[in-house]
Amino acid sequence: MKDLRIIFMGTPDFAVPVLKELVENTNVILVVSQPDKESGRKHELKPTPVKEYANSVGIPVFQPEKIKTEYERIIAAKPDIIITCAYGQIIPEAILNAPELGCINVHASLLPKLRGGAPIHHAIIDGYDKTGITIMYMDKTMDTGDIIMQRECAIEEDDNVETLHDKLSKIGAKLIIEALTNILVGSATRTKQDDNEATYAWNIKREEEHLNFNKTAKEVYNHIRGLYPYPKAYCVINGEETKILEAYISEEDSNFSSSTICTITKDAIGVSTKDKLIYITKIKPFGKKEMLVRDYLNGIDKNKLLHQIVE
Numbered sequence: 001m002k003d004l005r006i007i008f009m010g011t012p013d014f015a016v017p018v019l020k021e022l023v024e025n026t027n028v029i030l031v032v033s034q035p036d037k038e039s040g041r042k043h044e045l046k047p048t049p050v051k052e053y054a055n056s057v058g059i060p061v062f063q064p065e066k067i068k069t070e071y072e073r074i075i076a077a078k079p080d081i082i083i084t085c086a087y088g089q090i091i092p093e094a095i096l097n098a099p100e101l102g103c104i105n106v107h108a109s110l111l112p113k114l115r116g117g118a119p120i121h122h123a124i125i126d127g128y129d130k131t132g133i134t135i136m137y138m139d140k141t142m143d144t145g146d147i148i149m150q151r152e153c154a155i156e157e158d159d160n161v162e163t164l165h166d167k168l169s170k171i172g173a174k175l176i177i178e179a180l181t182n183i184l185v186g187s188a189t190r191t192k193q194d195d196n197e198a199t200y201a202w203n204i205k206r207e208e209e210h211l212n213f214n215k216t217a218k219e220v221y222n223h224i225r226g227l228y229p230y231p232k233a234y235c236v237i238n239g240e241e242t243k244i245l246e247a248y249i250s251e252e253d254s255n256f257s258s259s260t261i262c263t264i265t266k267d268a269i270g271v272s273t274k275d276k277l278i279y280i281t282k283i284k285p286f287g288k289k290e291m292l293v294r295d296y297l298n299g300i301d302k303n304k305l306l307h308q309i310v311e
Helices: 013-025 049-056 072-076 119-125 161-185 217-225 293-297
Strands: 005-010 027-032 037-039 044-046 081-085 103-107 130-137 147-154 233-237 240-253 261-264 269-272 276-285
Touching (some): 005 013, 013 027, 013 081, 013 161, 027 049, 027 072, 081 161, 103 161, 119 130, 119 161, 119 217, 130 161, 217 240, 217 276, 276 293
Parallel strands (some): 005 081
Antiparallel strands (some): 103 130, 130 147, 233 240, 240 276, 269 276
């Protein structure tokens, strides 16, 4: 596959292992990534993770503001195939129709489940017990193209976005090479997606970060780990917006109204839900660093917290 001319389109950390495998096994002639963004208090431009890796191995990088109108460089490069992975913009038809072998995408779900930009977050939030990677031919609408290959991945009870992200990224890196091999020898299959089975995983909105303790403890727990370590779930405790980072479900039934702080231990705050108690063990108070609840409790009057309503 070393003579296979590939353009790779990707942006975040998730896409880097996929690009590494392609660099080792094919001829990546160009990397396309989102524009650099300002970061930190000094607002310095920070390159995307994909750009950083591409620069380290000497591959040219193209960063158009709007891919739907700035694509001539891609077409002029005459790739045999274009591979995308978490690029971040809708690919125009002019690009999709350019390479002889087509455009294929590495998507972090078992399509048609969880179409959209945040499939890892929603797989956990929505209570899926498994997800996976889909390698698919791209078409003009998002995540609806024919499936080439899929590989499942169990979602463990203690998985969060970070751990599941890392597992899926590794699976995607290996599966793309298998898919390319099949495409080159003519054995790749094309399976149409069943739109009736589709679910959606749109990018997380600010209002979706807010925790609702009127739900079941399992739903609250999934919400917390489905937003950690980014963008993080939050609620209001003691009058302040507080990010909730880690928690566990107790077997105790809730005898209080939902959202009530009903017990405080040396290292956890117990909040009632629709059914069970959920114990919060790690938080990020407003304007402060992440901390264990045991450290947070050392600096406040615990009696004032008890029986408060978490909003």
